[in-house]
Amino acid sequence: MDGIFFALLSDAMTVPDDYIRISGLSKTFDQGRAGAMLALSNINCTIACGSFVTVVGPSGCGKSTLLRIVAGLLDYSEGSVVLDGQAVKGTRRDVGVVFQSSILLPWRTIIENVLLPAEVLGLDMEAARERAMQLIHMVKLDGFENKLPRQLSGGMQQRASIARALLHDPKILLMDEPFGALDAMTRELMNLELQRIWRESGKTVILITHSIPEAIFLGDQVFVMTPRPGALDRVIPIDLQRPRAMSVMGDPVFTAASEQIRTLFEHTGSFD
């Protein structure tokens, strides 16, 4: 019954499996007298609408550069990046970005921070305020909306920044090591929360991480990158049911994927 419904629905909406298409993407940083540094080399991939893709790679492999290019914050040297049929030429409003740190503006209360995209994009403030309250509820910050960022813990601040990234209802959520600064316990909790938020919101998510377990736990697919110049080494599909619980980490599929990524890293010298 569910299957038939989904088939009809997907037929009608034709969910594209190349919602995000990156072809032959390279990025060279001009370093003046030090010459040019190739950061990304010939990246090709497609990402389906509504899927959760995680990107792992050793530090300095250009993961963040890739994300900044998709976000339109950084231009690229060669190739093309197409989101929803449109080439990326700069920042766009159907994309929300969550950065490594929460970057909440310290002089704004939590709700004012969450409302920032509405102010910048000139949205209807009344509707935005209502949506902000819903998002604050979704990231479980009820009662903290009028607090200042410094009155919240690191995990709560990062949750607020996720709510902010979702305020203008972007179709694509780009996350650059959003939980890297959090302690292990909070991080696991945030992974569970993020899975829930993703399932509730139906966004297409690209999440950069250097944690292999995090990548497998969250991803429908894990993109494994090589050391600099960063290239896409392998795309590993993770066939684990949703919603996933932390106990999934003991599942043979999980450990096999983990083993596979570690082996890839050893081959490319990512652990050196």
Add this chain to the structure above:
Amino acid sequence: MNSKNNRWASLALLAVLLALWEGSVRLFHIPKFLVPSLIDVAAALWNGLAVAPWAKDGLWYHSGVTLVEILLGFFLGSGIGVALGVAVSQAPRVEAVIAPFIAAFQSLPKVAITPIIVMWMGFGISSKVTIICLLTFFPVLITSIAGFRTIDPDRIDLLRSLSATRWQVFRKAKFPSALPFIFSGLNIAAAFSVVGAIVGEFVGAQAGLGVLIMQMDAQMDTGGSFAVFIVLSTIGIALTSTLRAVQGRVLHWMPADSAHQRTVSA
């Protein structure tokens, strides 16, 4: 409880110091043109204040003149300082080009050019306002530039990721980020503006507390001079605490101790 105790201790210390002053003046028969007794100072203060505000030999009139100079000079000088800081922050190349000029002019003690400014602009209020402008302009400009330069680039990225315009980036991220620095410049400027007014009036003026001090000095009316000092301190305290109150409101989001660290006085 503790701060209340400290306040009483401060008052007690004041009483002891005043008693020592009065006692030694009487005991050692110090002439009143060197160090006046407390009673002389109090009398001078009373005589200066118990007149009509427009009386040209009273403290009110001269205080008013000096206060107008201070406020005009402070607002003009620091206003231009912030405005130029903003302009420079939007154009890094301009900053690079004018940086040596700022450094050169800043190293010149502005007090040294006071006589020339009085010569150019006369004994009226404008020469004093100009001097205060010069004194307050630099600290505000320098701290503004520093404030705009030290802004966290992540905040700009955040605004850019939302396709913000240049003006939105400035208004929502850059300017609020620079405000703590700007306020530290304004605090220095407030202290400098009182100095500027008095120095300007010493060099040449028709009215003002500096003029009053010079007149009383000439008449060896040291008690009168001391009375003017008290008025000057009161003006200084009023300026500083007003500024601090404004700062407390504007920077309410900062932890209290770090906001206080930024209040510099000279």
